[in-house]
Amino acid sequence: MAVITYRQALKDALAEEIERDENVFIMGEEVAEYNGAYKVTEGLWKRFGDKRLVDAPISEAGFIGLGIGASFLGLRPVIEMMFFSFVYVAWDQAVNNASSMRYMSGGLLNCPLVIRGPANAGTNVGATHSHTPENLIASFPGLKVVTPATPADAKGLLKSAIRDDDPVFFMESTLLYGNEGEVPDEDDFTIPLGRAEVKRSGSDITIVAHGGCVISALKAAAKLKKEQNVDAEVVDLRSIRPLDKATILKSVKKTNRVLLVEENKPFCGVDAQLSHIIQREAFDYLDAPVHRISAVDAPAIYSPPVEKVQVPNPGSIINEVREILQIKA
Amino acid sequence: MAVITYRQALKDALAEEIERDENVFIMGEEVAEYNGAYKVTEGLWKRFGDKRLVDAPISEAGFIGLGIGASFLGLRPVIEMMFFSFVYVAWDQAVNNASSMRYMSGGLLNCPLVIRGPANAGTNVGATHSHTPENLIASFPGLKVVTPATPADAKGLLKSAIRDDDPVFFMESTLLYGNEGEVPDEDDFTIPLGRAEVKRSGSDITIVAHGGCVISALKAAAKLKKEQNVDAEVVDLRSIRPLDKATILKSVKKTNRVLLVEENKPFCGVDAQLSHIIQREAFDYLDAPVHRISAVDAPAIYSPPVEKVQVPNPGSIINEVREILQIKA
């Protein structure tokens, strides 16, 4: 298996889908001539030209709406948000129109659309640019949400998202773009939406995470093993909606203890929903309440060292696991 | 105590605050000359004139942003959303700007702004018009969310919301506007944000609800008493953020069983957060998992009789209580 970056994996997925299906095109700010603000589309404009890579003005509502309309006729727009926070200026188009069109028409149409881009905090870009709205978006029936943590997942899930016939919000992280990992070479590697992955198996506690927090959870688990001989199982959701309840519950029923970790603010985060599902469906298996760690409940602070404290990290994960297992430091 | 409608209670609160503070004004579509799409502001334009009641074009992003800017200078705009669903075209202004301004300025400014209007399903207006985004909005630190269920709460909470120095989203229901109830006559009656109310006390189970579902829960509780001699305690959140955890937990620790009811879609609804809090903080008091009822997880369907089935109602609440208490029908 080739070892490539998360960024490269995304680019490969985009290139392969553009080649596979003439209806696939990429639209967004600076995606073409500039090679992408975060270089995810680097080289694609040169390779595929103006039709398949389209630089758009700063009119997110306009071009997301355009993407939805174009998808009615069978095009498969892949729209890049330079930051996912910017979807807020296009919110009505992105969540209200995209989620309702098929339903209100009684199934006469569908929206095979992908909206992708980085959604993460921790890069000191401040409150308005650091939103992680996977919970908000996944709350809309009609929409799908994917949050890959590794290069392999990034590639396999993006290809599936583009082929999906429903609107898929594909949420990346600028902090993961440079990460390297093995990606299967098979020429049409895809990963179905809705399948979580146990990224590390263990027996003492289940840590559930998605996106960048999966990496922190794995670091924490390694340290926990080394330093307190605690064997944590790390479940990567990969896909928020559809959600792989079975894998989560299976792990919880095995370890009887669970910590949910997310980079988002706590109120009504994805992990609030998971916490409900777990206590509802695995009540008798829980030896302790479901614990959560999330960002400190405030807008993202700019100050670099302080923002580090604001978002979950291996250290805070380890502390919480200790708390759950009542291990003295 | 006078018996007035929920609509009248809102109107009285608005009129009293306009008279009390020259900085209070109402802006929105059809709020002035037309007397309000749902007649909440009926007569106020005649009484207070163009300066205090302002008819706005269909430019929600524009006039909500305007309201935020005006609040910097100490005005207290009360902005009406004809339907709360329309806040989505102004989402970035309403949630990103309103929640971040104070923070990003290090506390140099604040936004004493109220955005109010109906947020409910069940009136056959279709998917795009039936959103109940109290969960989405309350997920933003910096914002406050209030959902009154009775005329007294509507009046007392709206007056507090207008006097509050932070942005408050005040979410009503078109299905409640006509409901009558007693409202204290005291000339400056207010209810502090963040205080839930036990609307019916009972010992067998706790039903937690907010907004219109409180009324359904009370109906269900009455029937449960009559028909199966089940004594349900009904806790009305009234305010989502701040949230009165103490009152909820107190009730749960008394009854040891809880049903959460909301009109919203289930994924990451307010009740997902409550479910987490309850199992986290009252784990050892729970004799059964926390149960939830919410709207059937799809966009709001138009067909009138079918939408009735889609949203929670006394019948579905009773069924769920029976399920929790294992009472055969």
Added chain:
Amino acid sequence: MSVSTEAPEKQEFNKGKSRALSKEDLFAYAGEPINKAMTPEAKIKCFTDMVRIRKFEQAALQSYQKGKMGGFLHLYIGQEATAVGTVSVMNEHDHLITAYRDHGHGIAVGMNMNECMAELYGKFTGCSKGKGGSMHFFAPEKRYWGGHGIVGGQTPLGLGIAYALKYKGVKGCAVCYLGDGAVNQGVFHESLNLASLWDIPIVYIIENNGYSMGTSQVRSSVFPDAGLASRAEAYKIDWDNVHGENLYEVRAKTGAAIERAHEKSRPTVLEIFTYRYYGHSIADANHQRYRTKEEIRHYQERKDPINVWEQILLEEKHLTEDEIKEIDKKAKEEAKESIRFADESPFPPPSEILTDVYHSVDNPDSHTNEGTIFFNDRLPF
């Protein structure tokens, strides 16, 4: 200081210059090739469709008042020549999309009254299975993409449809209708810039009926002396103004815009001056608080699109008084029949709440569905 002028129609009325259309007015655009080329059958079809729209909505109104439907009902009556006239010049590759005042466009593209009335009733036999209601008529196979409730929300969607046609190399365009109040939604301006910047074959038609709910046009948007359409100049887009009561003029100017889209792949903005006789929706009972009986009568008596077209067809001897009565009668019967059909049709079963949410769920064979996609702990049915 005030900067507001008003639409010419309105000014005319306000200045007390309410007058019937002269022969010159009636036939001003009759000589246009696109109208010259019109067969008698085509002219009669336009008349018939306008009458059918009116009868359909009058029947719907009665049913609404009998409590047969819920939600909103926005009537198009008074504006019929816009939908019928514009649709009558569209070709096989031209698409349309509009706002919630969408019944007229539906009938104009050939939806039958039964599926439309059943939709209003929320019946399973409705065009949208009763899931969309009055604001959400759809007929994609007739290239009609709805029916949209969020003001201005359809304007970028129409752009996307036109974009797809250009992308696929199809010689067609999208016609996207919006109201005079919808021009105040920012996304419409974003769409105009994109349309011009990228040479997208779209025709935006502002149906200026003078009001957005209870707000007269000039209270909601600054009216440039040359009209709202003239704002298109900010984006170097061609534009024109249209008297909405005259089907010949509607056809001529829409035809020119569509030709521009087909031949040059350039957008156009048209402002069609028209009027709605009923309130904004059924809820808008006291719509005479914001406009006078006289104003309404002015339009009904002098500017009614059906009367105007009737005069023209009588003059041209394509129709007789008797034939007109017959068309009227048939349309009434058709509407009546649609009521019967709607009444007798079943409601969707509750299980239908969870279909048409996801294409992947509705078409399991064409998708790998894994995981949970609906999140109720239990279902009430």
Added chain:
Amino acid sequence: MSVSTEAPEKQEFNKGKSRALSKEDLFAYAGEPINKAMTPEAKIKCFTDMVRIRKFEQAALQSYQKGKMGGFLHLYIGQEATAVGTVSVMNEHDHLITAYRDHGHGIAVGMNMNECMAELYGKFTGCSKGKGGSMHFFAPEKRYWGGHGIVGGQTPLGLGIAYALKYKGVKGCAVCYLGDGAVNQGVFHESLNLASLWDIPIVYIIENNGYSMGTSQVRSSVFPDAGLASRAEAYKIDWDNVHGENLYEVRAKTGAAIERAHEKSRPTVLEIFTYRYYGHSIADANHQRYRTKEEIRHYQERKDPINVWEQILLEEKHLTEDEIKEIDKKAKEEAKESIRFADESPFPPPSEILTDVYHSVDNPDSHTNEGTIFFNDRLPF
């Protein structure tokens, strides 16, 4: 078919007509009353402030490269005459608000370099306590309302500030700056309509520096022959174009707009043609992929606002070469000192994460706080 023309400045350069400003150019607006009335001190202050902005940002750039800050750093260098010239004609009741390229405006309104540099460093002594960073400078006591990162997001906020002034009967206005890329955000158009419809005393200043990130202006928005500001006509708003390198012209035309706001309570849109020498932000390293060295040199050599103003002040004998060197030296030292200040200042303590979120939490005495408002199960500090 292409509809794009380009801004005059750009055309001039593209046509190879790169030329130094003539005396006529330099003094074209010197005779305007508002400039005639300018004292030598005022003129020198404008020069000094432009130099201070440039030195501040050059120092900030060095620190950024040393890894002293995180996030973004958008430099204003090349555009100084816009902030300094416009602020120099504002009165005690005039307010301003801009986008994320906000250092210049901050220095121009009198923020001191220390609080600004400390903010870039994320220090507790920063103007926003280190919570906002480069994009979010605020100085409300100087009527400067930030510093806004969402493109176009400040345009309705500025409108609200002006609305409040009018509401309170204060004879002032708001000046709201935006970029040439920001005109493509719909909310700006909603704001323009509201400003005109309601006679709001606001001046919108489009700082057209030719690019939105890597996208040249004409690739992002259709450029009307008369310029972007001329779109204001769609709303019957007065507008004008300004050569951004000439402080006299900036003052004259901004002054006229502010007077219109004060006297007639009418809005204005100004398009100021300017240029940024550095990349969009520090991240935009290879900004020479989308523009040529020659183009950059053209602006630096022929259109540099500081050089132009220097020429003028030398001509007018308000400054000598030595005095200029002295101003330069002082500004450098001031910037150096601000680096020291920022370096030595403390970071905010983690507990600061939870302050300034809610006014009610920060001011318990003036509020009844009940219930839970923060929702972490436990805090990491």
